[in-house]
Amino acid sequence: MPQKSTEAYPYAFTVSYVERVWQHRWRCSDVTFHCLEGALCQQWVQTIREQLTALTSRPKHLLVYINPYGGKQQGERIYEQKVAPLFTLASISTDVIVTEHANHARDHLRTEAELKQYDGVVCVGGDGMFSEMVHGLVSRTQRDNGVDQNSPEEKLVPCTLRIGIIPAGSTDCICYATVGINDPVTSALHIIVGDAQPMDVCSVHHNNTFLRYSVSLLGYGFYGDVLADSERKRWMGPARYDFSGFKTFLTHHYYEGTVSFLPATDILGTPRDKTRCRAGYVLLYKCNLSNNIHNQLCSLVLYPHVWGWRVIRGKFLAINAASMSCACPRSPKGLSPAAHLADGTTDLILVRQCSRFNFLRHLLRHTSKYDQFDMTFVEVHRVRRFRFTPRYCQSDSELDLRENGKRLFSQICRDHPACSCSPAYSSWNCDGEILPHAAIEVGYVTTPYNLLCKYTVHSESIQTHSLFPHFVTLQPCYKMDKIKTHQSTHNTPS
Ligand SMILES: CCCCCCCCCCCCC/C=C/[C@@H](O)[C@H](COP(=O)(O)O)NC(=O)CCCCC
Ligand SMILES: Nc1ncnc2c1ncn2[C@@H]1O[C@H](COP(=O)(O)OP(=O)(O)O)[C@@H](O)[C@H]1O
Numbered sequence: 260m261p262q263k264s265t266e267a268y269p270y271a272f273t274v275s276y277v278e279r280v281w282q283h284r285w286r287c288s289d290v291t292f293h294c295l296e297g298a299l300c301q302q303w304v305q306t307i308r309e310q311l312t313a314l315t316s317r318p319k320h321l322l323v324y325i326n327p328y329g330g331k332q333q334g335e336r337i338y339e340q341k342v343a344p345l346f347t348l349a350s351i352s353t354d355v356i357v358t359e360h361a362n363h364a365r366d367h368l369r370t371e372a373e374l375k376q377y378d379g380v381v382c383v384g385g386d387g388m389f390s391e392m393v394h395g396l397v398s399r400t401q402r403d404n405g406v407d408q409n410s411p412e413e414k415l416v417p418c419t420l421r422i423g424i425i426p427a428g429s430t431d432c433i434c435y436a437t438v439g440i441n442d443p444v445t446s447a448l449h450i451i452v453g454d455a456q457p458m459d460v461c462s463v464h465h466n467n468t469f470l471r472y473s474v475s476l477l478g479y480g481f482y483g484d485v486l487a488d489s490e491r492k493r494w495m496g497p498a499r500y501d502f503s504g505f506k507t508f509l510t511h512h513y514y515e516g517t518v519s520f521l522p523a524t525d526i527l528g529t530p531r532d533k534t535r536c537r538a539g540y541v542l543l544y545k546c547n548l549s550n551n552i553h554n555q556l557c558s559l560v561l562y563p564h565v566w567g568w569r570v571i572r573g574k575f576l577a578i579n580a581a582s583m584s585c586a587c588p589r590s591p592k593g594l595s596p597a598a599h600l601a602d603g604t605t606d607l608i609l610v611r612q613c614s615r616f617n618f619l620r621h622l623l624r625h626t627s628k629y630d631q632f633d634m635t636f637v638e639v640h641r642v643r644r645f646r647f648t649p650r651y652c653q654s655d656s657e658l659d660l661r662e663n664g665k666r667l668f669s670q671i672c673r674d675h676p677a678c679s680c681s682p683a684y685s686s687w688n689c690d691g692e693i694l695p696h697a698a699i700e701v702g703y704v705t706t707p708y709n710l711l712c713k714y715t716v717h718s719e720s721i722q723t724h725s726l727f728p729h730f731v732t733l734q735p736c737y738k739m740d741k742i743k744t745h746q747s748t749h750n751t752p753s
């Protein structure tokens with residue numbers, strides 16, 4: 260700032276605001292306004308503060324859980340250096356808990372946390388950490404509302420508290436698929452401006468007993484085997500997935516069983532659409548009205564058996580249910596690029612036994628513009644519920660052993676115990692956590708959630724933000740010589 264201006268306009272205040280820098284990446288910038296009179300300056304500051312206070316969607320008090328062991332074990336550093344300064348700048352107060360063991364956050368949320376005092380909870384970690392938060396909050400809400408979690412027929416009661424994710428994990432699929440990028444600063448800014456995005460939740464059951472919730476990927480076969488193998492290599496960090504992915508690809512195991520599913524017939528849109536859900540169901544359809552007729556036609560073609568369950572038997576390399584696109588840095592368009600974030604459905608992808616070469620082609624298409632579903636051995640259905648029953652029954656003792664992480668003889672091919680062909684069972688990859696039960700039933704996909712983040716790729720959203728995009732942190736009406744720090748720093752609280 261030239262000296263002349265400082266002398267002529269000795270009073271000033273600084274407004275911090277959100278700037279979209281590149282694609283989905285957000286940054287915090289600021290602008291300093293100079294005034295001639297202290298009273299005028301004060302009036303501006305007062306008015307802006309009043310406007311900001313009136314924005315009820317913005318959180319004021321947050322409960323933060325940090326997983327210090329997620330991803331590259333950088334959770335605490337990421338929070339302290341990149342996120343906490345922004346929260347302070349936006350006058351958000353926080354209670355921070357660094358987790359001490361797995362399920363610490365889940366159990367604290369489910370039983371102990373005084374949730375009434377918070378406007379939201381935030382997790383710093385990966386998909387597993389987010390899953391802990393979902394389990395804590397969703398379970399607590401169902402318990403408080405008398406919902407029987409064990410029944411796949413029951414619809415979940417929505418939670419009122421929102422969850423924010425600061426990505427610090429290995430895949431960060433939930434963050435990437437909802438925000439469009441896995442960047443801690445961008446996520447912190449979405450939380451600060453009070454963005455919200457509802458999302459679907461599936462409940463997973465075995466013999467009418469509740470097992471887990473899933474919000475992103477439920478994968479049997481390939482993704483189940485990758486996860487089971489990678490858990491033994493956690494010391495490798497995020498690279499464990501590349502190693503185990505390659506190894507699992509080479510083993511090329513298929514699994515026999517029956518998939519039954521209830522197609523979602525009363526919806527517009529199919530998994531083969533070219534549109535992308537980046538702002539949830541409602542916004543997408545507002546923005547793509549011209550696609551609706553086309554989508555309706557596709558639904559009729561895809562789902563001729565509209566009234567009941569469909570049953571498919573076979574040998575599968577992978578059975579994936581994607582309740583959102585599952586986009587992540589490894590696959591920027593995701594497992595099911597057209598899946599919706601909050602439409603009460605999940606996209607069921609069945610990859611039948613095929614050659615290694617064809618499976619590789621299918622996997623590689625997740626990383627390119629080519630359609631991974633346009634292959635004879637792949638089919639995809641948008642469903643409300645589904646079940647999987649493996650061809651061979653899994654005994655309780657086998658399950659107990661698998662739950663304790665031991666490898667079994669019975670996992671080796673039933674027909675030829677001495678050979679190395681496919682084992683009888685895989686396990687399910689449920690948002691990055693292993694489910695040892697092969698037979699599962701997925702209850703109604705419901706939308707009980709709001710996240711503290713969303714895509715803002717639509718022009719409406721951008722305009723809405725630019726109408727009042729700022730969060731203000733200023734020294735009210737200081738003379739210029741007292742606010743020098745403002746000109747050089749913008750995301751550290753002063
Ligand atoms: C030979 C070329 C292979 C290219 C394959 C590309 C396909 C990648 C699709 C990945 C979808 C990932 C869905 C998300 C799963 C996560 O929930 C889970 C746990 O994440 P986190 O808690 O952050 O660790 N991640 C995985 O299961 C990793 C799957 C990696 C598969 C290679
Ligand atoms: N303090 C802790 N010590 C050990 N495990 C933890 C701790 N806090 C959370 N976890 C568990 O770590 C697992 C992985 O967490 P996540 O944040 O998803 O990292 P990543 O993306 O690397 O898998 C989850 O199952 C979670 O329950």
Ligand SMILES: [Ca+2]
Pocket residue numbers: 459581582583598599600601602603604605606
């Ligand atoms: Ca969905």
